[in-house]
Amino acid sequence: MSLVRTEALIMKGMDLGEADRIVTAFTRKKGKVRMVAGGVRRTRSSMAALVQPFTYSSLVIYSTSSLGRLRHGEIIESFAGLREDLVSMASASYLMELVDFLLGEEDSQEGVFTLLLNTLQLFKEVGPRVLAIRTFELRLMAILGYSPHLDSCVVCGADYENKAFFSSNQGGIICSNCSGGGKIPVSLGSVRLMNELLTKPLRKLLNIRLDGLMEEEMERIMTDYILYHTERELKSLSFLRSLKSFNP
């Protein structure tokens, strides 16, 4: 049992009792942490804003072997704008659910914390761009050791030609000779772009023009690749998709 002060990003919360909440945060020092935040559902609670999803803060947590307890904290960046726009809110929820799903509790991963923080910051500055979501997915998988093989055919090592496929099962690009069918077709442009998303600075990627075909290809590939690793569809995805197809 000890007091820990750490930067944190709030992932989600769940009501507990009369006025408390169990809050899940991703912290810089201790990875994913679950804690009780006392009284935060009272409208006069001073800590209520602190535990709103996506809030970036410095928290003091009384940490125990099971459920910690939030003592106090200060907001560094509220990311309020992300909660005031539906697509931003749904996109940020998706990032949080992905991290929640793929990482266990107290698995300290500073790389994931930085990636999450930078992506939320980017959402705030330029909106929830599709490219930023794809970059987040690719880099998160890479940090966790599931980086897809994109340089050559993952089976025979042949250089990439015009026609190729992506196999989640094999973990990368497959040439047309090795492909047994049933894989996702992928164009040279998409493969190059995915390589860039993995390696170039996040901000430089914003100038890249994404055409509709590449956007579709990359979404299909990443959805399939992530589903292969999570083994079930993430809950926030259907809402995010419904917003895109929604035309008032």
Added chain:
Amino acid sequence: MRYFARPLSRLMSQLAKLPGIGPKTAQRLTFYIMGGSLESARELANAIIEAREKIRYCSVCCNYTEEDPCPICQAPERDRSLLCVVENPRDILAMEKTGEFKGIYHVLHGSISPIDGIGPDNLRIKELLERLKKDNFQEIIVATDPNVEGEATALYLARIIKPLGIRISRIAHGLPVGGDLEYADEVTLGKALQGRKEL
């Protein structure tokens, strides 16, 4: 090793299923009930069964009610051109206590929370849209909780209701961010209602 007789542990485990009640509280409640008369235990059990059997959803506003439509939907003095949308029946109680609102209600029974898999289809939004088509409303006031789920629900409602050409507003955030509406005091909530703004 069994610490308690089977009927006692059965009662404890039933009570422990209720929100906000852990094993310790369940034990305390169980022994409180054992310490009382058989008559008061029966009274409690019957009250639970009667409420569960007799209460249903109002076919107009989706609030819990014994008679259908509910007393608020039937009251002749209520302003039928003003519709207040709330997350749950407890919020109606909170709104009524302000004495500020003379219109009628619609209960969504929840709020949008993508990460929990709760989307618009899980709420009484279809019923709301049917009401909007059938009846003539001057204004829809969205009084969802001032937290991320309540905000998302309000934004979603604005997105689907605005194209219908109906005025839609959201109660002002005179309330601190992140709380539950049902815990607001009447004065704060009354102020928030007066300061509502268009969405």
